[in-house]
Amino acid sequence: xxxxxxxxxxxxxxxxxxxxxxxxxxxxxxxxxxxxxxxxxxxxxxxxxxxxxxxxxxxxxxxxxxxxxxxxxxxxxxxxxxxxxxxxxxxxxxxxxxxxxxxxxxxxxxxxxxxxxxxxxxxxxxxxxxxxxxxxxxxxxxxxxxxxxxxxxxxxxxxxxxxxxxxxxxxxx
Numbered sequence: 001x002x003x004x005x006x007x008x009x010x011x012x013x014x015x016x017x018x019x020x021x022x023x024x025x026x027x028x029x030x031x032x033x034x035x036x037x038x039x040x041x042x043x044x045x046x047x048x049x050x051x052x053x054x055x056x057x058x059x060x061x062x063x064x065x066x067x068x069x070x071x072x073x074x075x076x077x078x079x080x081x082x083x084x085x086x087x088x089x090x091x092x093x094x095x096x097x098x099x100x101x102x103x104x105x106x107x108x109x110x111x112x113x114x115x116x117x118x119x120x121x122x123x124x125x126x127x128x129x130x131x132x133x134x135x136x137x138x139x140x141x142x143x144x145x146x147x148x149x150x151x152x153x154x155x156x157x158x159x160x161x162x163x164x165x166x167x168x169x170x171x172x173x
Contacts, residue, residue: 008092047154047155049120049156049158051157051158052069052157052160053159053160053161053162054133054159055162056161056162056163057163057164057166058105058165059108059167059168060108060110060165061168062104062105062165063103065100066103066159066161067094067100068098068101070098071119071154071155071156071157073141075119075154077117077151078117078118079157080117080118080122081114081115081116082115083103085105085111086104086106086113087104087106087113088102090102091137093119099119100144105163110167111164111165112164114160114162115159116160117159118156119157120156120158120163121155
């Protein structure tokens with residue numbers, strides 16, 4: 001009888017040992033996955049946005065369209081600083097699917113105006129600042145899965161467009 005008890009005890013110890021190994025292995029795997037995801041997020045947030053400034057001279061009431069730079073994920077643009085003197089100031093896409101900024105000064109306005117657009121919403125949201133104003137991403141827009149772009153960091157853009165609106169020339173009085 002004592003030998004049967006020892007066999008049962010060894011059996012139970014082996015079962016406990018296997019369960020313990022499985023539990024430790026699962027904890028190590030889960031820990032590695034969480035660490036990897038956090039590391040990828042940090043990497044993505046380190047690359048500075050590319051800033052671009054464009055100076056445009058327009059005639060009074062003249063419409064202007066500017067094709068904005070694309071990034072790999074084709075992130076949507078939002079207006080972060082709206083123009084002060086406009087009848088139209090919006091982001092959208094042209095017939096080729098390129099992101100664009102459309103601007104038309106307010107009727108009869110002459111002087112300076114400025115619009116700032118960005119496709120860098122993730123960074124703006126992580127700063128804790130207010131979310132930029134503008135249109136929402138299109139329905140069905142999903143960022144790529146995986147967090148890390150194969151070691152390649154994503155480019156984001158902040159584009160400042162300075163407008164100088166002049167009186168129309170050649171008008172008869």
